[in-house]
Amino acid sequence: MIEARGLEKVFKIKGKRGSKERDSSDPRDEGKIFRALRGVSFRCDKGMVLGLVGPNGAGKTTTLRILSTALTPTKGSIIIDGEDYSLFPNEIRRRIGFLSGTTGLYPRLTAREMVQYFGRLHGMEGKALNHRMDELFERFGMQEFVNERNDKLSTGMKQKVNIVRTLIHDPSIFIFDEPTTGLDIMSVTVFLDFLTESKHQNKTIIFSTHSLHEVETLCDQIVIINRGISSFAGTSAALKQEMGEKTLERAFAKQIEQRESMEGAA
Ligand SMILES: Nc1ncnc2c1ncn2[C@@H]1O[C@H](COP(=O)(O)OP(=O)(O)OP(=O)(O)O)[C@@H](O)[C@H]1O
Secondary structure, three states: OEEEEEEEEEEEOOOOOOOOOOOOOOOOEEOOEEEEEEEEEEEEOOOEEEEEEOOOOOOHHHHHHHHOOOOOOOEEEEEEOOEEHHHOHHHHHHHEEEEOOOOOOOOOOEHHHHHHHHHHHOOOOHHHHHHHHHHHHHHOOOHHHOOOEHHHOOHHHHHHHHHHHHHOOOOOEEEEEOOOOOOOHHHHHHHHHHHHHHHHOOOEEEEEOOOHHHHHHHOOEEEEEEOOEEEEEEOHHHHHHHHOOOOHHHHHHHHHHHHHHHHHHO
16 A cells, blocks of 8 residues: 655756756746645555546656655655655665656666666576566567667667566556556557556556546546646546546546636635
């Protein structure tokens, strides 16, 4: 079980030389800080798939980076299996598989060497590591290119290497930032089937996506993040019912609009 309680994240805005300089007309900018998260709470139990959805820049990646321990929240906490994860971060890192949208692959390593490297970082060796790699390479249809250098791979191939790198140590908690980006239709199906199977193996799965199809077919829970706030947590059926809409697309759009007009009025 993983629970986010009242997460807030404030970024310091860098000056001209920084890459993240912002437009000062942005209503969320407060002087030299930017409040990327202003209250994000949700809970994902074992054997559950939770989908994080929301507009661009809403705070999904920031939330996932906090869950994965890559970022420290300014306020709030993460509870894993009843304990605050800041008390045992190394143990938590072993339990988590984090797929970041920005992780690069070492260009001169082959896909196989790259995955092997991460397996070793997790203390895996010899036959057990080779067996696990071969199992995952076969599962994701990667045999034809595992001995190619990473800089020769297509976007989708690189994404598969990243996915496998994340899963090599058989984590119990999956935290995936837009995992299907760049994957072809067949590979998306393979990946979603893999997540369904993992869910039945009692894994805890949280992923961000812009695909409401993925949400509807796979997720037990949706969390909508908008302007740094979790504005809905529940099933897709509950969201449709609450919004009085038949399709998830319309229910999602209506929820976002309603929240934005409430914020505008406040
Ligand atoms: N290191 C940082 N410094 C300053 N601002 C940041 C930093 N990282 C993220 N932000 C800002 O925080 C906000 C939330 O970003 P985040 O990447 O979490 O959004 P997102 O919901 O994942 O968006 P998308 O769907 O486009 O990937 C954005 O306005 C972004 O510019």
